[in-house]
Amino acid sequence: MNNLQEKVIRRMIDTYGFFTTDELSEMTGVSVSSIKHSLSDISREIEKYEAKLLTAPRKGLCLVATEEQREMILDDLNEYANKDPESFYYRKNYILDTLFYYPAKYTIQLFSEELCVSRNIIQKDLKHIEDYLSEFNLTLTKVRNQGIQIKGDEFDLRQAIVDSENKKYWKHAYIEKLPENLDYRISKRAYTFFTDHYPKENIMKVQDSLRKAEEFLNQIFVDISFCRLTEYLLLTINRIGEGKILQNAGSRKMTKLDTSFLDAARLILDEIIPQDGDMSLEYQFLAAKLMVAKTCGHGIRPKDEKYENIALDYLSIVLAVMKKENVLKNEVLINDISSFLEKITIKRDYKLVEWDDLHRDVQHQLQDVYAACMTYIFDIEGKLSVILTQDEIAWIALLIHNAMMDSREGREAVLLTATDPHTARYQKIKIENAVEGLEIIDSIHIRDFHPETMKGQLLISTVPLKEPRENTIEVTKHIDQADINKIAVSLDELEHDKKMTDALETTKKSFRESLILTDVNVMEKQDVIQLASDLLYEQGFIEKGFSQEVWKRELKRPSTVGRGIVMPHIYKDYVKQSGVAVVRLKYPISWTPNEKVRLMFLIAIDFETSEEILRFFQYFYGMIGNKELIGHLLDAEGPKEFYEILMSEAG
Template sequence: MREYTIVNILYTRKVPVKMNELTAELGLSERTVRDVLRSLDKTGERHGFGIRMIRGQGYLLETRDNQAFHAYLDKGQLHTSQVDLDNKQSRQQYLLFYLLQSDSHQSMDHMAEEMGVSRSTIISDLKEVEQRLAAFCLKLARRAHYGMRIEGDEKDFRKAFSYFILQPGHTLQHTEDFRAYEREFDIARLKAYLLYILKERELKISDVFLDNIVTHLFILLYRVSKHNFIVAGQAAQSYPEPLYRELAGSIAGWIETHYQITLPADEVDYLALHISGKTIMERMSEETKSHLREGISGILERLDREFLTGFNQDKDLREALLLHMFPLLNRLYYNLQLGNPLVEDVYSQYANVFVISFRFAEIIEEQYGFRMSRDEAGYVALHFAAHLERMQQRNLEKFKRIAVICSTGAGSAQLIRLKLESVFPKASVITASITEVDEISSKPVDLILSTVPLATEIKEKPVIHIKQLLDDQEIQRIKEILSLQINRTKPSYKLMDFKELFRRELFHLDGPDDYTELLKLRCREMVEHHHAADDFPEQVLFREQKFTTIYKNGVAGPHPMRMSAIRDCISVTVLKKPLVYEGKPVQLIFLINLGPGQLFLHKEISKLLLVLMEKEDSRSRLLSVNSYEQFIHEIENLL
């Protein structure tokens, strides 16, 4: 079954699929996936296909004998439900597919027979299925002698349908009835019409939000075709603004013309609410703008005090949040929060700004009474990430006079100077030999870069040791070092050695079998060593409940909701056998404890974790260490 699932993923994608994507979709370890891929070599030889690994891209399915491969397809091996009976998550996904696409009651015995598992397995899986449905305010209603079916408000059903049925990349097959409806739905023509009427009314929309509205309309038409309607009171307690009601009316008229479906007034109102929460209205009234600006400025001031940042001084950030907040508050008011297909990638690459974004969400809830989802917080995080990137560039522009000390001759020094002028276009770059160090140190330079170690320390001037030849990786390293130096809480031109964050007393090669218990133990250890405040354990666990910090391939970076470390440090736990938490395996745990003002340092830690997520050989070396000394040696190789 696992072989069929992997082949189906590769066959439907048509492009190389990375190992971390396969492990995430299958819920299996890398070792297991590699074993399955090896067994597929023999299967492919018999059925006319092969799987090729392309370095840096992933695994690609290639057909060598189309007739044999299509015979393999015709046997139904790829058109089955593709449920991996050995994988609990795969079985639960199948049950959700089965129940959400069925309008009638389904018996437990029938589902067990369909899946080929025991009744007791179905009973066990349904307990967690019910929990997943409860998150959408839906329940499994049981009726004696008939079976069970999903019940709840139609708007909640549609949210669950979108989340579980229309997620990209799943391996389960839709029902024939659903596929037939998909074939009749003309997405391109609908998108073109939506863009036309939005532009006509001076409304802007992002590609992600446009796709979200198209998905909503597809589910709307499919459900209405089955006589499932939004009824009065389900959508909201108040009517949408006239502009959006007019827009929804136009779309309803287009639907009636092209699909011969007449939408009831409640459906039109619900559609209007979706549009109001996903479009940007440039004609926003000055009164509304003024009110929002005041609220955003107040929130940014609080964040600046807590994180020692300068968000409120960034006009671009304030304006970006202004345009984002208007539809966001509409979505929150009508409980129509967006899904975010980028949230996992954004979180793994910008874990530092998610700390800010979740605090932003807390303040929104406190001031407006609306609770933001983690997906919505992901969209807000992108604005803060853009701010930090702008700040990094502006900080680099502060270096106006740069001296390069090079001992290999004028040609090498000239090449370095030309490279640096491309990085610091507003700076004056001069070169000097090692014999001119004293003279250079007395001049008003902002930065000294040296290809050789300096015999004497130069006080009050930043000095960075660089390679003889500056490649892209070295230039990036210089930028990151300068960002860390400029943004340190305490002014210092000496970059703290990254290794100092790791401490012998905070390094472990084992721990409790329960992930939550392990975090509690490591947090208490931080407090006992006086590295963290007393509420550190509470903050970390609260953060984990909001959104688990377990990333891809067993790497985790838990951290608190507040950056309030007494001493910056990282607790490390390396587990020989992975734990599983919320369906995710975890084996390398980096518990991050940083103080206010260390967002850029948090970013560098995130980059280290990202390397471990993406590079299997780096992970393997860390997982094989048996002592703190070996761990530090491997970290040195990674930095």
């Protein structure tokens, strides 16, 4: 494989259906002739994964591959990019390793010579690296006679080193046989990496001190948290050994922490790194990391009631959007989210960088729940003055989903028949056993049926009714499998229709055909945001400064919700009236390193009442969960058809 093939195959993975070499050239920036010349080699690379590059006359090319095969190909492309000296990923790792571990007067010229690329390429690389380091409050400086250096607080530097190393060791081969006394939460890959960088006795010392801290706190850290804490402490031993003790809190708020976690931090550090110097900041930062680490137990309700109040306000809207208000009675859910909000505050006050890529799986498995949580997250963000990460929103979505599963309420119905009581009872049990979540509370013979006394009641009728009636599912007297299927489908449709009726009226006010662009050929997400913002501004929905605010928020927390959809939204700020601009891209573009987007809804919200906001988000919640609708939107001929589909009752 070479760089050209890697670039072309990467785009093929993101593209479904047929595409021409001209379109592939447009997507990649590689010439048509070069792509055609490389197609046979590209095809052979793809076949290694039992996938196939199909060629059809007058249609073009098509990658025939399952999602698992696409994922395998992408993993190997990333591994290739990390090892190829001509790749930015390789150069990034080389430059960061040099600046982290060997900060010895490296200049642009020296990096250029060692990596065998031009000075211009190194300068571009350094700009990307500077953007990466800014996530950790670090900067790159060029000091005369001293070369390029990373500047910032010691704690931020440690966080950047841990993050950078994590991105590398995950894909490496690993040691198969682990020491018997190694903690079960340290994976083979992690242990392999640890032994490459740290003495084995330090690994054992750190894990033992962490386990003592768990006993002291009466908590058990989950595997990811235990492993990350181990890694941080191993690095801390090395840094302090080099005389780099934390001495500056920088601009951090340093909120007061629970004394038990400070005592646990002291217990750990005094055991693994006995020091005579001032270790107060080392204790405090480690205590903060211990406090936000995930544990195997449920969250403990914080002493400060504000977190519970914020959780209740947020849940009342999100659960109403999903028509799951009964879940608000779940005390465990309220405790878990209140506790999590306190941890989020501590993370922001101490500027802790914690991640686990949870959102990638949650967006795929719980897309509609994640979308509902994300679209109203501004309520929490405004009250806590923070921007939540995708992983934090995913954790909230996971907690809500689990609570919904625990609090499921059955749908009640009445069975209307013209048969004998024994057969009616048999049919009642048959339906209840076959249709999950449905309870037949009564069976009524047609002679005793009085419609005026059963308004609003769901009815399953084996008797053809002479007059149409709402909330009624007519089936045959046999109650066969086709009837069972009809009942299940009809229940879903009735629930959906009930949820969407009011929502549509509010939402229609915010959509216009003139706010829709289809098949736009733009490859940068900032350009997509600007295009949509221009539409809203030109039609009087927003004020100047809106697009910059959206971009600033996207940099902090991407608003992707899975299925190739992104939904940036702003409440009140720079908004004159509620409106939604829609951009459908001709080709998917990278919105995050792991997510491609083809459809953007840029939402400006200015509703005054919580009821309006609720209806607005109910529409989007229903839409995101409707795979068929999204498919129609992606296939719509132009803005007019797109708008008609969007506003149809089917949506």
